[in-house]
Amino acid sequence: MQRYFIPKENWQDNQVIITDDDYHHVVNVMRKQEGNQIICCNPNGQAFYCEINSINEKQVVCNVLEELEENNELPIHVTIAHGLPKGDKLDLIVQKSTELGMGDFVPLQMDRSIVKWDHKKEQKKLLRLKKIAKEASEQSHRSRIPAIQGKQTIHTLLQNQEFDMCLVASEYLTKDQSSQSSFRQAIDKISPGQKILLIIGPEGGLSEEELSFLHEQGCLPIRLGARILRTETAPLYALSALSFYFEEWRCEV
């Protein structure tokens, strides 16, 4: 059943009001009518079966029926902080990472990012990434949309936000160095409910200064398999591995 993420102010008593793009999708794309059912999610991550009560020129009004008993969210909160890559790669990163359970996303201005975002470009990009995250959340049956944060540096990010563990994906970790730390050792220390930060460099990787700052901050460098991954593949590997470990491996069989 199609699901929609409805902002807080549109939930009133036992009704939900659907407007704007979602209105267009319900009425013109899905061609829903009075009496049909859809799923509406609120910003708290709850999902409800809803029945369409009335449709006018600007609003679909639904009655809330009952809450879905589902939990499709990754049991740990993973913030992906990604050095600005070239071209449209962030679109792919945000879409796929949302499907794979990302908690939220931070675009990072890093030393080796060739792309620079000025204020105007940032606003345009964030709007686009938020739309991609919303659509991917709907499509993948998530109960919350990952937040897309504004552009930051690793310094401001680590000063202003707290995490239980910080990991950095570094292509310079070879097999020989895996005894120093490994994704396995890191993952073994993570418990459900914790907040993890995963930092990924742009195409050129991290600078010496960035690596040493992250080292000082206690971030653990991890290896993501034996091959060199393109920058946009790294978050997909990490999230898939975390999902496999927490949702398929540890789950009751």
Place this chain on the structure above:
Amino acid sequence: MQRYFIPKENWQDNQVIITDDDYHHVVNVMRKQEGNQIICCNPNGQAFYCEINSINEKQVVCNVLEELEENNELPIHVTIAHGLPKGDKLDLIVQKSTELGMGDFVPLQMDRSIVKWDHKKEQKKLLRLKKIAKEASEQSHRSRIPAIQGKQTIHTLLQNQEFDMCLVASEYLTKDQSSQSSFRQAIDKISPGQKILLIIGPEGGLSEEELSFLHEQGCLPIRLGARILRTETAPLYALSALSFYFEEWRCEV
């Protein structure tokens, strides 16, 4: 160091001859000169340091120096057989799956594939996918290129090729059904060196007939995390999880 996959006939005694696209890349893109070193891989999956001996108008001739002691290949051979999806999605699937260690790739004509390949289209597509697999292998430092097989159906595939285990990614496996079989249970039975087939449906999933045929053939349905993945995300999840399990989890720490 840049690496190139050189066909068998270009290895002669202790020399390697580089021609065509690779010649262009060595000479015009990388601007290599006599005395410079590159890495050349042979079709057996061996990689060698090579020194450029001479460059003429059509050939780069290299002396083979010594074999690299490396093993970047996933310890199991994973064949990804993917129902023909819409648009250019196979490009992304083959590029990313190559980075993530795919063994080889089979495009599947499936019941719910909207796209149809006639002979001419197939030849064009296969040529493009082979080029993508070669470039991704070079970029990700693999020692072999995944083979791109011709279009097949699940019937011809399972009649003509043998696998130690066949898995099918099905979006209809919910948590409630996970007791029937799970990716964990499947992965637990796989040993290094084995050949695994992973079948993934197109956008509309697998038909009832296909699912029941695969069931008869002993294919195990698996779930890839708690969310609904787009068709092109499924092989990336599965390969990342297999890499994590065999290269990061089981590895000596």
